[in-house]
Each structure stands twice: as C-alpha cells, then as structure tokens.
Amino acid sequence: MSFESIEILLKFNTFFIFNQIFTYNCVGDYMNFDIGDLVTRKSYNNDTVFVITDIINDIYYLKGANVRLYADSYKDDLVKFEDVDEEEQEFEQRIKPDVSLNRDDYFYLPGKILHIDSDLDYLNRCLKYYKEANIWAVGINEIEENIPLYIRDWLEEYNPNIIVITGHDAYYKKKGTQDNINAYKNSANFVKAIKEARKFEKSHDKLIIIAGACQSDYEELIKAGANFASSPKRVNIHALDPAIIATKMSLADVNQDIDLKGIIEKTKYGKNGIGGVITKGTMYTGYPR
Numbered sequence: 001m002s003f004e005s006i007e008i009l010l011k012f013n014t015f016f017i018f019n020q021i022f023t024y025n026c027v028g029d030y031m032n033f034d035i036g037d038l039v040t041r042k043s044y045n046n047d048t049v050f051v052i053t054d055i056i057n058d059i060y061y062l063k064g065a066n067v068r069l070y071a072d073s074y075k076d077d078l079v080k081f082e083d084v085d086e087e088e089q090e091f092e093q094r095i096k097p098d099v100s101l102n103r104d105d106y107f108y109l110p111g112k113i114l115h116i117d118s119d120l121d122y123l124n125r126c127l128k129y130y131k132e133a134n135i136w137a138v139g140i141n142e143i144e145e146n147i148p149l150y151i152r153d154w155l156e157e158y159n160p161n162i163i164v165i166t167g168h169d170a171y172y173k174k175k176g177t178q179d180n181i182n183a184y185k186n187s188a189n190f191v192k193a194i195k196e197a198r199k200f201e202k203s204h205d206k207l208i209i210i211a212g213a214c215q216s217d218y219e220e221l222i223k224a225g226a227n228f229a230s231s232p233k234r235v236n237i238h239a240l241d242p243a244i245i246a247t248k249m250s251l252a253d254v255n256q257d258i259d260l261k262g263i264i265e266k267t268k269y270g271k272n273g274i275g276g277v278i279t280k281g282t283m284y285t286g287y288p289r
Helices: 003-031 086-096 121-131 145-158 188-202 220-224 241-251 260-265
Strands: 038-041 050-056 059-064 070-074 078-080 107-108 112-118 137-143 163-165 207-210 284-286
Touching: 050 137, 059 112, 070 207, 107 163, 112 121, 121 137, 145 163, 145 188, 163 241, 163 260, 188 207, 188 220, 188 260, 207 241
Parallel strands: 112 137, 112 163, 163 207
Antiparallel strands: 038 050, 038 078, 050 059, 059 070, 107 284
C-alpha cells in the first residue's frame, strides 16, 4: 500500500470516528429531556417556551413557562431552551406596578383582590405581583369545574372588590365554531362562575370580575357579567395578564372612570388577548395621613 493510500485511509477513519462521536452526542442531547426542563417545539417554529411537567409513554406533557397554555409533544419535536428570554424580561420590566402616590398628606385604600386560579404556579406568581404593588390579595387554588360551586362562599368570606377567575382554557376547532361554548375546554365553567358571582353582587362597579384564560370565549364571558375577559381574538394570554388588570383596577380611583384602552394595552397581547367594559376604579383616597 502506498503512502498516499495510507494517508487517505487515516483521514477517512478519523472522519468516521469523529462523525460517530458527534452523532452519539447529538442523540444523547436529544434523548436527555427531564421533567422541569425548558423546551420549545420545532413544529411551531419554537414560538413558545414550555416547562416539561410529565413524561408518560414517550409523550411529553408541557405547560407554558409564561403563557397559560397546556400542550403535549413527542420528544423528536422538542428543543431545549437554554437562552435568556429577552422578550419576557422586557415585558416584566414594562409591567412593574406603578405605586407612585402622594403620601405626604393622603392615605390610600386600594381595592381588595380575590384571585382564584386552577394553576398553583401561576397563582403564586400573581400573588407575588400583587405583593410588589402593596395590594391586599388572597389566592385560592381550585380546578375550573369546582369554582362555580364554591365561589359564593369565598365572596362572602373575603368580600373583595375585585375577583379573578382564571386557570386554563382552549378552543377546539374540531368541536365547533367560536360561538359554540361547548367547543372550549373551560369557558362554560368560567361562565357559570361569573353568573354565580353576579348573583352575589350585580353591580359592575361594586364587584370587578376578571375572567378567562387562553383562547376563552370572550363574548360569552362578557355577557355573563365579567368586567374583563379573554380572549377577543382567541389567542393565548400571559400568566400575569389577569393580575395586571386586577392591579390596575385596585389602584384606580373609585370616583373616576378607568382608562380602559390604557389598562388593556398593559397586558402582553393587548386587545387581542383581553377586552372589557368601562367602569370606575376601586381605590379610596383619605385625608389626613
């Protein structure tokens, strides 16, 4: 065998070994998904960051890291997300509560918030947001279908100015058109809860109701008696969107009409994700301090 042939063979073997190692590493990375990992889905252009919540029979169950969305996926569609989510950082910076009030002479009584949420992670995140705004809030973790059963008791116990009814929802095209409430995962449960709350307090000014989740039947929630609801364009909403609205309403003057457009535009997806009706705020101002 010539020297040139030996050199070519060595190069080939080196490339083959490198290629095998590279392939092994890629497969290893591809297989190494664990519960709690952040991932995106290739089939959706990696548009949403999820947390892996469970793995059953090679099906990966996902929950939005920041949007109120459940999904599932096969492992070959997943990509690990290890970057910094700059868009989310910018959003969180933009929605920091503005609590710059004149405290030299006056004192303030923000509206009290009762936040009912089927998702404990999102609930805790919202409660943290209220705390940062120095707002009195209590949270209840309950599945959507049970909320209508207990909401009256909770309203009587806590007597809030504002109630948030949220969790998870979804619109299923295969089950019907957008005006068919039976085509939604939890919109019917939200409607029942709103109606029960309105039996407790009919006035939209005395009890502010913020209801819905991702892709909810906006029109039906508003007709049932909600002040604010999702989702006008059947888009997903951010985990903090209900809390953003509730905080704005808590800190809005009880004697003045709210800036409806301004409040809605503070949310992640604006008027596509949440809509509402003009009402007055819930905060009283007192003097002297």
